[in-house]
Amino acid sequence: MSLTRQDVEKIAHLARLSITEQEMPVYVTSLSSIVEFVDALSRVHTGDVLPMAHPLDGQQQRLRADVVTESDHHEKFQANAPAVQAGLYVVPRVIE
Amino acid sequence: MLHNLSIGELSRSLNSGQISSVELTRHFLARIERLNPALNALITLTATQALESAARADARRAAAGERGPLLGIPLIHKDIFCTDGVRTSCGSRMLDNFIAPYDATVVARLKAAGAVMLGKANMDEFAMGSSNETSYYGPVKNPWDTTKVPGGSSGGSAAATAARLAPFATGTDTGGSIRQPAALTGVTGVKPTYGRVSRFGMIAFASSLDQAGVFAHSAEDAAIVLQAMAGFDARDSTSIDIPVPDYPETLNAPLKGLKIGLLREFFDGLEARNAALIHDALKLYTSLGAQTVEVSLPHLPLSVPTYYVVAPAECSSNLSRFDGVRFGYRCEAPKDLLDLYKRSRGEGFGAEVKRRIMTGTYVLSAGYFDAYYLQAQKVRRLITDDFRAAFGQVDLLIGPTTPTPAFAIGAKIDDPVTMYLNDIYTIGANLAGLPGLSLPCGLIDGLPMGLQLIGPHFSEAKLLNAAHLYQQSTDWHKQAPRGFE
Numbered sequence A: 001m002s003l004t005r006q007d008v009e010k011i012a013h014l015a016r017l018s019i020t021e022q023e024m025p026v027y028v029t030s031l032s033s034i035v036e037f038v039d040a041l042s043r044v045h046t047g048d049v050l051p052m053a054h055p056l057d058g059q060q061q062r063l064r065a066d067v068v069t070e071s072d073h074h075e076k077f078q079a080n081a082p083a084v085q086a087g088l089y090v091v092p093r094v095i096e
Numbered sequence B: 001m002l003h004n005l006s007i008g009e010l011s012r013s014l015n016s017g018q019i020s021s022v023e024l025t026r027h028f029l030a031r032i033e034r035l036n037p038a039l040n041a042l043i044t045l046t047a048t049q050a051l052e053s054a055a056r057a058d059a060r061r062a063a064a065g066e067r068g069p070l071l072g073i074p075l076i077h078k079d080i081f082c083t084d085g086v087r088t089s090c091g092s093r094m095l096d097n098f099i100a101p102y103d104a105t106v107v108a109r110l111k112a113a114g115a116v117m118l119g120k121a122n123m124d125e126f127a128m129g130s131s132n133e134t135s136y137y138g139p140v141k142n143p144w145d146t147t148k149v150p151g152g153s154s155g156g157s158a159a160a161t162a163a164r165l166a167p168f169a170t171g172t173d174t175g176g177s178i179r180q181p182a183a184l185t186g187v188t189g190v191k192p193t194y195g196r197v198s199r200f201g202m203i204a205f206a207s208s209l210d211q212a213g214v215f216a217h218s219a220e221d222a223a224i225v226l227q228a229m230a231g232f233d234a235r236d237s238t239s240i241d242i243p244v245p246d247y248p249e250t251l252n253a254p255l256k257g258l259k260i261g262l263l264r265e266f267f268d269g270l271e272a273r274n275a276a277l278i279h280d281a282l283k284l285y286t287s288l289g290a291q292t293v294e295v296s297l298p299h300l301p302l303s304v305p306t307y308y309v310v311a312p313a314e315c316s317s318n319l320s321r322f323d324g325v326r327f328g329y330r331c332e333a334p335k336d337l338l339d340l341y342k343r344s345r346g347e348g349f350g351a352e353v354k355r356r357i358m359t360g361t362y363v364l365s366a367g368y369f370d371a372y373y374l375q376a377q378k379v380r381r382l383i384t385d386d387f388r389a390a391f392g393q394v395d396l397l398i399g400p401t402t403p404t405p406a407f408a409i410g411a412k413i414d415d416p417v418t419m420y421l422n423d424i425y426t427i428g429a430n431l432a433g434l435p436g437l438s439l440p441c442g443l444i445d446g447l448p449m450g451l452q453l454i455g456p457h458f459s460e461a462k463l464l465n466a467a468h469l470y471q472q473s474t475d476w477h478k479q480a481p482r483g484f485e
Helices: A005-014 A024-043 A074-078 B007-016 B021-039 B047-063 B105-112 B155-162 B179-185 B219-229 B272-287 B300-321 B337-348 B351-364 B369-393 B416-423 B427-432 B460-473
Strands: B042-045 B074-078 B116-121 B168-172 B188-191 B212-216 B259-263 B291-295 B396-400 B436-444 B447-454
Touching: A005 A024, A005 B351, A024 B300, A024 B351, A024 B369, A024 B416, B007 B021, B007 B219, B021 B042, B021 B047, B021 B074, B021 B116, B021 B155, B042 B155, B047 B116, B074 B105, B074 B155, B105 B116, B105 B219, B116 B155, B155 B168, B155 B179, B155 B212, B168 B219, B179 B188, B179 B436, B179 B447, B188 B219, B188 B460, B212 B219, B219 B436, B219 B460, B259 B272, B259 B369, B272 B291, B272 B396, B272 B436, B272 B447, B272 B460, B291 B369, B300 B351, B300 B369, B300 B416, B300 B427, B351 B369, B369 B427, B396 B460, B436 B460, B447 B460
Parallel strands: B074 B116, B074 B168, B259 B291, B259 B396
Antiparallel strands: B042 B116, B168 B212, B188 B212, B188 B436, B396 B447, B436 B447
16 A cells, blocks of 8 residues: 555644655655555454553553652753743743 | 673672773773774763762772672663763754753663763664664764674664673664674674563653663673663563572573474575574584474564554654653744644654654554554564464574674665564564574674574573573684774
């Protein structure tokens, strides 16, 4: 199955990726070849096989006591942010 | 020379006072300075911190009489592990300016053991690649032939270990990213069982497949390192809380009666010279008392397409955190929030990472989820069941690590599907969460090849044991690339 330019534009939008004019034809071709490659899976009879999401079956998600275990490191963490003001992350205006 | 000594030998020299950790660290820093420019294996050098930690290790040894096997031994971390106060780029423009605010558990454990970090290793961007050509910092060169790739994604760690720039290095393996570069650079690489080593602070690619491991010059050295890395960590929700056996202790256990499975699917279409190396290894194992049994895993040929649905799906979700807001690259003058997201990600990620995110987004999208993602998860179970059935008959499986020796830089980078097929022998173990090990087993056209051992869950001790006894009778693991002896 091959993907069209419109398909790739839609996927890129869903993935929140800007794709340049120059990159676009490369992705149309390579994503098509990947989709074609993984299409081999459609020929496998899987009937009532249970989907496997985790490599070690029977693992239970652990619970922990609802107590504070981490201290406040916001200054250290926010040192990596592109724009911070008064301890808040700065982004373009969302609400007029 | 110091850089050809085993970890055990180095440790004894440190204990006897023959050398200090500061001297050892200076020796490796000097080698890095001289040899790394031709390889591009390290992208961050932490010389000042290294000399400080070496001095601390010397003090611990002298004052407190400590004798830990890694106390004062230098290492290199793959740049996927967060290192407090040190840039952690994951090979990406996205994190080019990211200073990790904490240590990954792997980093913290090795630090506590007294190991000395020399720097951070180059890698395929976000660990997505099999040749180390997708790094924002440029390709890593294979020390055996600098026109060839070292494999990936942990190519910097592998090349640095092969070039004797450190006694050992850390890596991660999602689809073969430790075993494949270990094979192509002639070193020993171990990918432990999923859940054996903590993933906390290891930048996520595909969370149901990612596992941290080690590159070393021998199985014996790898056993010492894995001992320090492995074990339960409450901060990783998939970490397994079962005791870690003493890996060095069982290295010399006799192999008499060991049942080795020869995977029929691994030999279909295998190049004759590659097959001959595996048969040589089998002969050796037979002489050590092991038995060979041919086994078949009928669904194994589907592991590459299964992986290239599951891994991109998980990656598209994991990498959604890079939004240009909290950390990492932000585009210039965004006109609104959507533009900020799209251009920060479009400009911050490289071509292969964007390709995988889009593949993942596609297979998870409405109308395609059942046909691709759910179907891949079902086939993943069929592959895992095949392994389980095989381990009912044999103790471990043996085969090649890669189809060919290292290929030329640039040879496959424009054709993703051809590149993906490099991992044809390694991906199965990741899908099933099994431990795997690659060790050098010969040369083809002057380039190293790897022998792969795969065992049932938590059989690392047996894999290391089998690899160690092979290395007691052979010297492939002692061969160094010319110019790096």
